[in-house]
Amino acid sequence: TxxxxxxxxxxxxxxVFEPSWAEFSDPLGYIAxxxxxxxxxxICKIRPPAVSI
Structure with a gap:
């Protein structure tokens, strides 16, 4: 244009990233x-792991 x-x-x-609970337990390490x-x-999107009820 x-x-x-x-x-x-x-x-x-x-x-879009979907970390496991193990990866999500160290958010700064995962971001690195x-x-x-x-x-x-x-830019990116990080979807936290689903919460089990």
Whole structure:
């Protein structure tokens, strides 16, 4: 699109991570582990493990 164009371009999909409870128990360690992947897109989503009832 040209500058000033009103066409909306949606951003690219971001990576989504679903850590296990073991990985989620150390959140900073997990973030360090996925950081190289997340940095490529500039954003990511981390879904916490499901809670069992």
């Amino acid at each position: 040209s500058p000033g164009s009103s066409d909306f371009l949606p951003p690219p999909e971001c990576p 582990k996925i950081r190289p992947i997340a940095e490529k897109s500039g």
